[in-house]
Amino acid sequence: xxKSSRRVDTFASHxxxxxxxxxHSGQLAGMDxxxxxxxxxxxxxxxxxxxxxxxxxxxxxxxNTQSKTTNETTVPMETDTSSNVSSAENTLVAPTSKDSSPSxxxxxxxxxxxxxxxxSSLPILKQSLATSTTSTKTTNSVSGTTVSTGGLKLSGxxxxxxxxxxxxxxxxxxxxxxxxxxxxxxxxxxxxxxxQKLLVTAIGKSGSPIVLQLPNxxxxxxxxxxxxxxxxxxxxxxxxxxxxxxxxxxxxxxxxMTALQTQQLxxxxxxxxxxxxxxxxxFIITKTVNSKGASPQxxxxxxxxxxxxxxxxxxxxxxxxxxxxxxYIYIGxxxxxxxxxxxxxxxxxxxxxxxxxxxxxxxxIAISPLKTPSKVTVVSVASxxxxxxxxxxxxxxNLALGQQILAxxxxxxxxxxxxxxxxxxxxxIKPVQSVAVGGVSGSHFKTIIPLATQPNVxxxxxxxxxxxxxxxxxxxxASSTVQPSGPSTNSVQxxxxxxxxxxxxxxxxxxxxxxxxxxxxxxPLTTAVQGVSTSQTQQRLIMPATPLPQIQPNFxxxxxxxxxxxxxxxxxxxxxxxxxxxxTQLQQSPFVTLANNSSFSASSGVQTQARLPVNxxxxxxxxxxxxxxxxxxxxxxxxxxxxxxxxxxxxxxCNCNNCFNNLEHETExxxxxxxxxxxxxEAFKPKIGKxxxxxxxxxxxxxxxxxxxxxxxxxxxxxxxxIMCSSICKCxxxxxxxxxxxxxxxxxxxxxxxxxxxxxxxxxxxxxxxxSDLLMRTTPVIPTGGGRLPYTFVTKEVLEATCECLLERxxxxxxxxxxxxxxxxxILEEFGHCLMSIINSAGKAxxxxxxxxx
DNA sequence: GAGTTTGAAACT
DNA sequence: CAGTTTCAAACTC
Numbered sequence: 121x122x123k124s125s126r127r128v129d130t131f132a133s134h135x136x137x138x139x140x141x142x143x144h145s146g147q148l149a150g151m152d153x154x155x156x157x158x159x160x161x162x163x164x165x166x167x168x169x170x171x172x173x174x175x176x177x178x179x180x181x182x183x184n185t186q187s188k189t190t191n192e193t194t195v196p197m198e199t200d201t202s203s204n205v206s207s208a209e210n211t212l213v214a215p216t217s218k219d220s221s222p223s224x225x226x227x228x229x230x231x232x233x234x235x236x237x238x239x240s241s242l243p244i245l246k247q248s249l250a251t252s253t254t255s256t257k258t259t260n261s262v263s264g265t266t267v268s269t270g271g272l273k274l275s276g277x278x279x280x281x282x283x284x285x286x287x288x289x290x291x292x293x294x295x296x297x298x299x300x301x302x303x304x305x306x307x308x309x310x311x312x313x314x315x316q317k318l319l320v321t322a323i324g325k326s327g328s329p330i331v332l333q334l335p336n337x338x339x340x341x342x343x344x345x346x347x348x349x350x351x352x353x354x355x356x357x358x359x360x361x362x363x364x365x366x367x368x369x370x371x372x373x374x375x376x377m378t379a380l381q382t383q384q385l386x387x388x389x390x391x392x393x394x395x396x397x398x399x400x401x402x403f404i405i406t407k408t409v410n411s412k413g414a415s416p417q418x419x420x421x422x423x424x425x426x427x428x429x430x431x432x433x434x435x436x437x438x439x440x441x442x443x444x445x446x447x448y449i450y451i452g453x454x455x456x457x458x459x460x461x462x463x464x465x466x467x468x469x470x471x472x473x474x475x476x477x478x479x480x481x482x483x484x485i486a487i488s489p490l491k492t493p494s495k496v497t498v499v500s501v502a503s504x505x506x507x508x509x510x511x512x513x514x515x516x517x518n519l520a521l522g523q524q525i526l527a528x529x530x531x532x533x534x535x536x537x538x539x540x541x542x543x544x545x546x547x548x549i550k551p552v553q554s555v556a557v558g559g560v561s562g563s564h565f566k567t568i569i570p571l572a573t574q575p576n577v578x579x580x581x582x583x584x585x586x587x588x589x590x591x592x593x594x595x596x597x598a599s600s601t602v603q604p605s606g607p608s609t610n611s612v613q614x615x616x617x618x619x620x621x622x623x624x625x626x627x628x629x630x631x632x633x634x635x636x637x638x639x640x641x642x643x644p645l646t647t648a649v650q651g652v653s654t655s656q657t658q659q660r661l662i663m664p665a666t667p668l669p670q671i672q673p674n675f676x677x678x679x680x681x682x683x684x685x686x687x688x689x690x691x692x693x694x695x696x697x698x699x700x701x702x703x704t705q706l707q708q709s710p711f712v713t714l715a716n717n718s719s720f721s722a723s724s725g726v727q728t729q730a731r732l733p734v735n736x737x738x739x740x741x742x743x744x745x746x747x748x749x750x751x752x753x754x755x756x757x758x759x760x761x762x763x764x765x766x767x768x769x770x771x772x773x774c775n776c777n778n779c780f781n782n783l784e785h786e787t788e789x790x791x792x793x794x795x796x797x798x799x800x801x802e803a804f805k806p807k808i809g810k811x812x813x814x815x816x817x818x819x820x821x822x823x824x825x826x827x828x829x830x831x832x833x834x835x836x837x838x839x840x841x842x843i844m845c846s847s848i849c850k851c852x853x854x855x856x857x858x859x860x861x862x863x864x865x866x867x868x869x870x871x872x873x874x875x876x877x878x879x880x881x882x883x884x885x886x887x888x889x890x891x892s893d894l895l896m897r898t899t900p901v902i903p904t905g906g907g908r909l910p911y912t913f914v915t916k917e918v919l920e921a922t923c924e925c926l927l928e929r930x931x932x933x934x935x936x937x938x939x940x941x942x943x944x945x946x947i948l949e950e951f952g953h954c955l956m957s958i959i960n961s962a963g964k965a966x967x968x969x970x971x972x973x974x
Numbered sequence: 975g976a977g978t979t980t981g982a983a984a985c986t
Numbered sequence: 987c988a989g990t991t992t993c994a995a996a997c998t999c
Contacts, residue, residue, distance in 0.1 A: 754994090827981080835996060
């Protein structure tokens with residue numbers, strides 16, 4: 121688990137602990153968990169409206185008599201974790217007070233409590249006003265009306281059975297419930313209860329859930345459990361536990377949930393770690409919202425839990441709100457820090473028509489907000505007007521990132537779009553699970569915007585690889601609606617994979633069709649946009665925008681920080697590698713460029729341009745050296761005459777005229793790139809490459825053709841690259857070889873000049889530091905007053921005077937024939953007087969200086 | 975800074 | 987592939 125996840129767990133555990141503590145306190149004090157006033161104040165949206173209505177109805181009916189009997193009898197129980205848990209088949213049914221033979225197979229109200237092996241994590245369930253705090257002792261089978269297991273309380277007829285490391289309390293509504301639970305207190309028997317169920321589940325130390333099940337009594341008696349037709353269509357699950365994933369409550373409960381129910385499940389999950397248990401504990405409160413099969417009896421029973429559930433849900437909601445606030449504060453801080461560099465992006469999303477999503481009005485669906493407050497991922501899905509059925513796309517997001525998804529959906533499709541968010545979140549640890557992409561069909565391209573990092577930085581989920589941050593360079597005018605627009609009409613492009621290799625990381629970026637890209641891009645796109653950046657260094661290699669076959673191999677040689685930019689004009693051009701340092705240009709362009717966020721941040725304000733590594737030589741030297749601006753006048757900087765263009769860079773701060781080497785003329789530029797590559801496929805490859813075996817490590821790939829310069833001037837590319845001419849050079853009168861005296865002389869001169877420059881620089885630096893040090897020593901500044909320190913007043917004259925005073929005192933002592941000890945004392949006293957005089961003088965001078973300054 | 979030189983790139 | 991032209995950097999004054 122990532123740090124962020126752990127942090128969230130800690131964050132959530134804090135509140136959960138308080139919550140549980142409060143519950144315990146209230147229970148032990150014999151108070152109602154939720155007062156009527158508080159209960160009335162609870163917002164209705166906390167709980168499902170239907171469920172509340174059902175419960176209210178059940179309470180109004182009051183047909184269930186079990187609530188009366190709950191207070192009458194309390195069956196002390198004690199959970200024997202060592203024996204009962206181990207016995208998988210032991211079904212212990214305790215006799216209830218009045219209901220003689222409760223049966224789990226009865227269709228009446230049942231409370232099924234599955235207790236894990238340990239009681240350390242027992243939840244407190246107060247079904248009614250029962251206040252018994254007796255510790256329970258689990259026998260083989262216990263039935264009763266009130267059960268207290270550690271902190272757990274149950275009131276009303278019930279049966280308790282332990283099976284499979286679980287203690288099952290089957291609340292028996294009617295006397296019909298009888299032997300069946302005795303005979304088989306396994307989960308299946310519990311499952312047999314039909315109708316609505318209220319499941320309060322906590323996972324104990326062993327991880328087994330504690331299930332409080334309130335089934336509806338409408339189910340016929342003796343009905344088998346596996347009937348899915350009577351299953352409640354909806355559940356509301358509140359899970360509190362250390363492990364984010366939603367584990368099956370009980371085997372029987374899980375079996376009851378069909379796939380449809382799973383989709384309709386609303387889950388709020390709170391990570392928690394019990395202070396008393398090393399293992400994470402999960403409380404799962406499941407409330408059915410099925411209003412069809414509600415029986416009066418079960419409704420009454422469920423109504424008893426309404427205060428508790430309301431209370432619990434209210435606090436959980438509060439916790440969620442707190443976490444959201446925390447997230448937003450954190451994001452706000454991050455955005456504030458990055459807002460100066462990058463503009464924030466406005467993402468407007470509309471709710472899909474006919475969607476079956478949660479009724480969150482904000483058009484944003486917070487998925488598992490409790491997981492990580494550090495990062496929030498917003499997935500913007502701009503759905504086109506295509507009639508393609510929406511497709512639920514699952515994003516295997518890296519868990520370590522601990523991000524969250526604010527899934528926002530824009531879909532004009534009539535088909536409902538499902539966000540399998542909470543469910544997936546509950547089932548998996550991954551905080552970011554799935555995103556529904558409305559209207560997207562067949563797209564494997566997912567875009568996630570981690571707001572915590574940079575507003576425009578997005579992540580591309582590359583299959584088989586880790587997250588790759590990319591960045592959406594949006595248009596200057598943020599559109600409120602995510603509508604793919606642009607002059608480009610070539611929306612269909614063949615997907616072609618690109619291999620980007622940066623060191624040990626090799627990444628395959630599938631180029632999806634432009635149409636799909638448009639859907640994920642929240643900004644108007646003129647064409648398909650792909651950007652991949654895997655490092656923070658800048659790039660310098662320009663790759664052709666056309667889908668030339670010879671281009672793709674070059675991607676393997678892409679330097680880190682390479683950015684792929686789209687062709688603005690469309691046509692047959694696809695992607696081009698643009699310098700990462702031209703983010704500002706990209707930001708203002710209508711194109712979308714994806715790049716490494718760090719590279720963007722690092723290069724946003726830097727005008728220096730990096731060069732490709734030359735034959736493995738580190739680029740740090742060349743990177744630090746700013747590229748010289750070009751002065752092209754006739755080539756429009758679209759030919760290899762231009763160094764910028766040849767180096768795969770945009771012209772920046774150049775002196776060129778009529779420059780086309782920019783994004784404004786990207787079409788022409790791409791055409792020029794294509795032309796150059798047609799002429800020479802290796803035109804943009806570095807000219808200085810590795811030599812043959814035994815030769816120098818670096819040599820010119822083509823060799824020079826010098827005739828007059830003797831290859832000893834910078835006209836010669838070999839000499840300019842500080843390499844010697846090789847056999848492939850066609851130079852005439854070459855003097856750029858190893859034994860060349862001219863070359864040696866030149867090199868010596870050059871070295872001497874360089875050394876001289878370095879020495880001068882070092883000397884200047886040293887001198888400067890010495891001067892400043894001397895100044896600091898001679899005139900130290902008092903930080904507060906700005907005057908001189910007292911010791912600076914101990915000048916030579918002062919020292920001489922002090923010494924004279926001390927000598928005079930010594931002479932006096934000698935003349936008076938004082939003993940040596942007395943003489944020394946007198947001298948020391950005199951020295952003290954001198955020091956005091958110096959200090960007083962310094963103070964006076966300081967005051968005077970201050971007065972003068974005033 | 976203007977002019978010249980030079981050689982790579984571009985063109986034929 | 988060779989010759990020519992174009993071009994911009996390097997160089998000189």
